[in-house]
Amino acid sequence: MSTRNSEEAGLSRRSLLAASTGVATATLLAQGRNASAADVLGAARPRAQSAAGMGKASANQRAMAPGLPQKDYTPVIVPNGSKLPWKIVDGVKVFHLVAEEVDHEFAPGLKALCWGYNGRVHGPLIEAVEFDRVRIYVTNRLPAPTTAHWHGILLPNGMDGVGGLNQKAIQPGETFKYEFTLHQAGTGMYHSHHDEMTQIALGMTGMFIVHPRRPTRRVDRDFAIMLHEWRIDAGSRRPNPNEMTEFNVLTMNARAFPGTEPLVAKKGERVRIRIGNLSPMDHHPIHLHGYQFRITETDGGQIPEAAQWPETTVLVPVGSTRTVEFVADEPGDWAMHCHMTHHVMNQMGHGFPNMIGVKPGTIDDKARKLLPGYMTMGQTGMAEMGEMGMAVPKNSIPMVGGAGKHDYITMGGMFTVLKVRDNLTSYKDPGWYDNPAGTLSIAASAEELRRDGIDPKGLASADPGTP
Numbered sequence: 392m393s394t395r396n397s398e399e400a401g402l403s404r405r406s407l408l409a410a411s412t413g414v415a416t417a418t419l420l421a422q423g424r425n426a427s428a429a430d431v432l433g434a435a436r437p438r439a440q441s442a443a444g445m446g447k448a449s450a451n452q453r454a455m456a457p458g459l460p461q462k463d464y465t466p467v468i469v470p471n472g473s474k475l476p477w478k479i480v481d482g483v484k485v486f487h488l489v490a491e492e493v494d495h496e497f498a499p500g501l502k503a504l505c506w507g508y509n510g511r512v513h514g515p516l517i518e519a520v521e522f523d524r525v526r527i528y529v530t531n532r533l534p535a536p537t538t539a540h541w542h543g544i545l546l547p548n549g550m551d552g553v554g555g556l557n558q559k560a561i562q563p564g565e566t567f568k569y570e571f572t573l574h575q576a577g578t579g580m581y582h583s584h585h586d587e588m589t590q591i592a593l594g595m596t597g598m599f600i601v602h603p604r605r606p607t608r609r610v611d612r613d614f615a616i617m618l619h620e621w622r623i624d625a626g627s628r629r630p631n632p633n634e635m636t637e638f639n640v641l642t643m644n645a646r647a648f649p650g651t652e653p654l655v656a657k658k659g660e661r662v663r664i665r666i667g668n669l670s671p672m673d674h675h676p677i678h679l680h681g682y683q684f685r686i687t688e689t690d691g692g693q694i695p696e697a698a699q700w701p702e703t704t705v706l707v708p709v710g711s712t713r714t715v716e717f718v719a720d721e722p723g724d725w726a727m728h729c730h731m732t733h734h735v736m737n738q739m740g741h742g743f744p745n746m747i748g749v750k751p752g753t754i755d756d757k758a759r760k761l762l763p764g765y766m767t768m769g770q771t772g773m774a775e776m777g778e779m780g781m782a783v784p785k786n787s788i789p790m791v792g793g794a795g796k797h798d799y800i801t802m803g804g805m806f807t808v809l810k811v812r813d814n815l816t817s818y819k820d821p822g823w824y825d826n827p828a829g830t831l832s833i834a835a836s837a838e839e840l841r842r843d844g845i846d847p848k849g850l851a852s853a854d855p856g857t858p
């Protein structure tokens with residue numbers, strides 16, 4: 392009996408589903424100790440345990456009674472998203488994913504026919520608990536074969552879902568069954584692993600979150616966001632899976648700002664944000680304003696506390712998840728967005744000719760003779776394109792953002808808002824933040840300028856630094 396096995400007993404004592412041998416159980420109970428953080432970390436390494444003599448049946452033996460929301464975990468919040476329902480059959484959590492075409496709205500005014508699961512793009516989030524046994528049925532209602540891969544989840548090889556390598560593809564009309572015990576806690580994902588280029592580009596992804604059986608720290612607000620990028624030409628009905636570089640719709644949980652729902656928290660609450668990225672091609676540096684967070688988890692598991700580091704931007708590479716945590720102690724409306732500037736630009740802004748500095752002169756008059764209503768735009772940038780409420784082609788959205796409290800927000804795409812408030816009676820969108828007097832940047836008064844010796848019309852100065 393290895394030490395590792397006895398440590399597990401602390402975890403399993405209460406609710407061991409299928410007990411291991413009587414002798415082993417007695418030995419384990421005799422240890423009479425509770426699980427510590429180290430146990431949980433250790434328990435996330437089933438392979439090492441197998442090597443220590445657990446044997447092949449260990450996966451079944453170690454399943455525990457299904458973990459329940461509120462009792463065993465604080466459910467994850469999926470802004471704009473959904474979760475996959477489950478039921479318990481003979482101690483196993485049973486899920487049913489249906490791969491199908493979905494008419495998905497990215498933001499008001501922009502819809503496209505995508506591929507997703509259960510009527511959603513991306514698929515509903517799967518939520519379970521460490522040592523749950525899960526059975527996931529996958530029905531294929533697409534016109535093409537597919538598979539389901541459980542990204543970052545430790546499982547038997549034949550459950551890994553790589554078409555051809557681990558299983559036969561699921562043909563249209565067929566339903567396959569995946570079943571395994573979860574031996575880890577963390578943020579994983581799922582996605583098609585058949586004709587990946589097409590099926591992932593069309594949206595066949597989702598998140599797979601496994602809560603620890605005995606959490607070492609709990610949060611109050613636990614958000615999950617899946618990043619993605621799409622090529623949807625203005626007026627077209629389907630995303631183009633052949634695109635390699637010029638993505639023009641960038642999304643969080645498959646919504647582009649102003650279609651993204653805010654993340655709402657009360658002041659003082661502990662907030663966790665799990666971010667997954669199954670974009671076809673790009674990594675996304677996600678920046679949160681107003682806070683320093685700690686990176687606490689990757690899809691490889693939890694980062695020990697001493698190794699977590701502070702950041703304000705977390706790079707989420709393709710095929711990865713990153714989890715950040717912080718205490719929401721500063722009220723306000725805080726931007727959270729990809730820091731790649733083209734990733735906070737919607738559809739119409741991409742591939743625009745460079746008009747910066749162009750003086751149209753009489754061009755517009757002349758052009759209007761050929762193109763009624765023609766107007767040269769972009770001489771000072773792109774902001775005016777959205778702000779003017781410029782007409783856009785049918786089924787497309789303006790290139791930049793949406794209305795804000797103070798002005799037009801010139802970011803769209805992979806952009807959302809963290810709303811932290813002193814007093815909240817519900818987590819519904821509380822509207823815009825009322826900045827307390829004296830804490831809002833406004834135009835300087837003539838009196839202030841005089842007082843501080845600032846001359847807006849004078850020579851701009853800059854210290855050369857090194858004399």
Ligand SMILES: [Cu+2]
Nearest residue numbers: 675729731734
């Ligand atoms: Cu990005």
